[in-house]
Amino acid sequence: MRLALVGFGVVGRSFAKLLQLKAGELASKSGLMPKVVCVIDNHSYSQDSNGLDLGKVLSKKNRSGSVGLPKKGLSSSEIISNTEADVLIETTQTNFKTGEPGFSHIKAAFQSKMSVVTANKGPLAVAFQSLTELARHNNVYFKFSGAVGGGTPILDFGRSCSKGDTIVRISGILNSTSNFILTHMERDALDFKSALLYAQREGYAEADPSLDVDGFDSAVKLVIMVNYLTPNKVAMRDVDISGIRGISLKDVERARKTGKAVRLVASADSKLKVSPELLDMTDPLCVSGAYNAVKFGCEFSGDKVIVGKGAGGMETASSILRDLIDIRGMLAARGSTSC
Numbered sequence: 001m002r003l004a005l006v007g008f009g010v011v012g013r014s015f016a017k018l019l020q021l022k023a024g025e026l027a028s029k030s031g032l033m034p035k036v037v038c039v040i041d042n043h044s045y046s047q048d049s050n051g052l053d054l055g056k057v058l059s060k061k062n063r064s065g066s067v068g069l070p071k072k073g074l075s076s077s078e079i080i081s082n083t084e085a086d087v088l089i090e091t092t093q094t095n096f097k098t099g100e101p102g103f104s105h106i107k108a109a110f111q112s113k114m115s116v117v118t119a120n121k122g123p124l125a126v127a128f129q130s131l132t133e134l135a136r137h138n139n140v141y142f143k144f145s146g147a148v149g150g151g152t153p154i155l156d157f158g159r160s161c162s163k164g165d166t167i168v169r170i171s172g173i174l175n176s177t178s179n180f181i182l183t184h185m186e187r188d189a190l191d192f193k194s195a196l197l198y199a200q201r202e203g204y205a206e207a208d209p210s211l212d213v214d215g216f217d218s219a220v221k222l223v224i225m226v227n228y229l230t231p232n233k234v235a236m237r238d239v240d241i242s243g244i245r246g247i248s249l250k251d252v253e254r255a256r257k258t259g260k261a262v263r264l265v266a267s268a269d270s271k272l273k274v275s276p277e278l279l280d281m282t283d284p285l286c287v288s289g290a291y292n293a294v295k296f297g298c299e300f301s302g303d304k305v306i307v308g309k310g311a312g313g314m315e316t317a318s319s320i321l322r323d324l325i326d327i328r329g330m331l332a333a334r335g336s337t338s339c
């Protein structure tokens with residue numbers, strides 16, 4: 001299977017390493033024989049229709065910051081359109097407002113009859129329906145498990161829950177950064193600012209943490225889940241969002257004395273909401289640190305919960321690989337020979 005990689009940061013590079021580590025096993029266990037024919041970052045690209053040496057591309061990127069030749073005015077979308085590949089792996093940074101550059105990359109891939117796997121929430125937030133329709137129209141596949149829950153297969157689990165049943169409620173802890181901060185306020189008696197600084201030092205929060213602590217990242221993941229797992233079609237503007245900046249150490253300590261914890265909960269039933277809530281410490285949703293948890297309330301079979309680490313390069317890369325194995329299975333089932 002010929003792959004093109006656009007985005008070669010934490011997740012893109014982890015995916016390349018995972019392919020190297022798993023090469024033998026992938027062929028014997030899943031029949032997947034990936035060949036990376038193109039790697040694109042922000043300013044450079046590298047192409048070889050016989051397959052690139054990933055070790056060389058990784059060490060070039062580590063050494064010089066580039067993956068190959070300068071783009072010289074070519075856009076990543078143009079490079080994608082001129083590449084012969086079966087699947088595009090899209091891992092550029094998330095933009096919740098425009099969905100770019102991921103949106104254009106995914107569109108270019110579909111128009112060139114490539115399937116797409118992405119971990120990028122931006123295009124899903126702004127154009128979920130049009131992208132899924134474009135994929136269908138071009139008879140290709142579109143998978144994005146890594147966009148919600150890092151390596152934890154939240155979307156796949158939700159799909160299983162909805163087979164033969166209907167998901168009527170979703171609630172979850174979807175943002176690792178906020179959960180890490182709230183956990184350390186609770187454990188180490190830190191105020192919000194000190195816990196945020198600690199999260200930044202430990203690599204759990206960006207220099208600009210607003211998308212995480214103000215609830216937008218949780219909201220976008222909620223929107224993706226509702227659109228993917230239920231018949232409802234929603235957008236960011238439908239979510240009532242409040243974050244955790246206003247949570248004080250006193251709030252956290254008061255909650256603890258009554259056996260509860262403050263958590264940033266995203267929920268969808270008759271309304272869509274992201275807000276800090278008090279959870280019983282025994283509630284399976286009440287996870288600690290960088291963990292995520294999602295509860296799917298089903299009409300007939302009741303509540304089901306999935307818990308796991310919500311981010312991380314290798315974790316998210318493993319979701320991408322899972323999606324790729326699924327696509328390989330679907331392509332093989334319809335008799336595609338190149339995969």
Ligand SMILES: NC(=O)c1ccc[n+]([C@@H]2O[C@H](COP(=O)([O-])OP(=O)(O)OC[C@H]3O[C@@H](n4cnc5c(N)ncnc54)[C@H](OP(=O)(O)O)[C@@H]3O)[C@@H](O)[C@H]2O)c1
Nearest residue numbers: 007008009010011041042076091092093094119120311312
């Ligand atoms: N990190 C995680 O734990 C995690 C978990 C789940 C989902 N995600 C999502 O996965 C995506 C990637 O995350 P990350 O942590 O790997 O981000 P990152 O380290 O910031 O990497 C982003 C990559 O995109 C490249 N890029 C930017 N604009 C580009 C363009 N126009 N064309 C081609 N490449 C371009 C950058 O190039 P340069 O290297 O040249 O700057 C960089 O390689 C994001 O959407 C993120 O939200 C991340």
